Amino acid sequence: MMKQNLLVKIITLLPWLILFFIITELINANVAGVEGAKKSHGAYNNTNSLKLFVFGDSYVDTGNFLNSGSYNPPYGISFPGKPSGRFCDGLVLTDYVASFLKIKSPTPYALRNSTEVQYGLNFAHGGTGIFNTLVDGPNMSVQIDSFEKLIQQNVYTKHDLESSIALVNAGGNDYATFVLKNGSFQDIFVFTESLIKQMSLNLKRIHELGINKIAIGLLEPIGCVPMITMRSSYEKCDETSNLVSQNHSQMLLQIVQQLNKQMGKSVFMTLDLYNSFLSVIAKMQKRRAENSTVMNPLQPCCKGEDLKYFCGSVDNKGARKYSVCEKLESSLFWDTVHPSQNGWYEVYLMLQSSLGQLIQEKNF
Ligand SMILES: *[C@@H]1O[C@H](CO)[C@@H](O)[C@H](O)[C@H]1NC(C)=O
Numbered sequence: 001m002m003k004q005n006l007l008v009k010i011i012t013l014l015p016w017l018i019l020f021f022i023i024t025e026l027i028n029a030n031v032a033g034v035e036g037a038k039k040s041h042g043a044y045n046n047t048n049s050l051k052l053f054v055f056g057d058s059y060v061d062t063g064n065f066l067n068s069g070s071y072n073p074p075y076g077i078s079f080p081g082k083p084s085g086r087f088c089d090g091l092v093l094t095d096y097v098a099s100f101l102k103i104k105s106p107t108p109y110a111l112r113n114s115t116e117v118q119y120g121l122n123f124a125h126g127g128t129g130i131f132n133t134l135v136d137g138p139n140m141s142v143q144i145d146s147f148e149k150l151i152q153q154n155v156y157t158k159h160d161l162e163s164s165i166a167l168v169n170a171g172g173n174d175y176a177t178f179v180l181k182n183g184s185f186q187d188i189f190v191f192t193e194s195l196i197k198q199m200s201l202n203l204k205r206i207h208e209l210g211i212n213k214i215a216i217g218l219l220e221p222i223g224c225v226p227m228i229t230m231r232s233s234y235e236k237c238d239e240t241s242n243l244v245s246q247n248h249s250q251m252l253l254q255i256v257q258q259l260n261k262q263m264g265k266s267v268f269m270t271l272d273l274y275n276s277f278l279s280v281i282a283k284m285q286k287r288r289a290e291n292s293t294v295m296n297p298l299q300p301c302c303k304g305e306d307l308k309y310f311c312g313s314v315d316n317k318g319a320r321k322y323s324v325c326e327k328l329e330s331s332l333f334w335d336t337v338h339p340s341q342n343g344w345y346e347v348y349l350m351l352q353s354s355l356g357q358l359i360q361e362k363n364f
Pocket residue numbers: 045046
């Protein structure tokens with residue numbers, strides 16, 4: 001089924017190579033300053049003891065990747081108005097989930113101090129995965145180790161954890177690493193199985209540490225990120241790549257159902273990023289068909305002047321080598337990999353009914 005001639009393979013591979021180039025460049029970019037990240041922004045006051053603990057990658061990281069491009073302009077231009085360590089122009093999924101729970105977005109683990117842990121902590125780190133990736137950061141197991149250490153130090157009590165929620169999102173960088181190291185999607189199905197197996201162990205561990213509500217992101221349609229859609233001039237998603245996301249998501253869903261059966265209660269629930277992204281894309285494409293001045297959802301808002309550059313690039317004289325679109329407010333993607341604040345908001349709207357399950361059964 002995956003049999004392809006060499007040319008097709010190379011064409012399939014190319015966007016991933018470029019994708020990795022960009023990820024690497026972003027990471028190697030210099031730090032601009034971290035003051036912005038400490039600013040909290042919750043729209044609500046905390047009226048309960050609920051805490052949110054977050055594990056995973058750049059889609060949920062809010063500032064743990066200190067030496068990355070997420071701390072350089074133009075990241076953070078919409079919120080908080082300067083770079084804050086989010087791989088976005090503003091708020092990301094974690095922030096919207098926290099606002100749904102009526103708590104402040106949890107402090108990034110890298111920026112924590114003893115007075116800032118009452119809303120939980122965010123252990124997610126851009127570029128990382130379930131397994132080790134080409135990015136030198138803590139994989140999800142190591143992120144959970146950090147969480148476990150804090151529990152051993154009594155930073156959180158058993159009661160704290162019983163009324164807490166975990167948000168987990170990873171996998172995209174594992175697939176990028178697989179393709180870049182192996183050269184193709186060959187045997188990807190076997191790899192998906194091993195990824196899901198490890199994810200299952202991670203989820204059980206988070207529960208065993210005392211958290212009774214765990215939301216897990218299904219994999220976004222990786223064939224729709226602009227770095228991949230670029231080769232169709234941003235006209236369509238790559239179906240082969242999306243099949244990988246679809247299979248991953250289906251297997252994850254099955255594992256979650258199995259785990260809940262084992263537990264005899266619904267500890268684990270999924271956030272269907274796969275179908276949410278596709279719905280948002282369809283909605284935006286429809287809007288665009290009626291009004292051609294609306295932003296194409298498969299196009300990045302911020303991008304390099306040419307293939308050598310990326311969102312945030314400057315030359316050795318400090319001159320900008322990127323551009324930011326005018327219609328950021330109607331975009332889905334901020335850069336070539338990450339949704340914009342508007343994109344995350346639209347996706348969040350699709351996830352709201354699922355998120356309701358997190359607070360429905362009152363275990364706190
Ligand atoms: C939040 O609640 C505390 C305690 O009730 C209060 O002192 C504080 O002013 C409130 N903060 C906001 C932003 O409403």
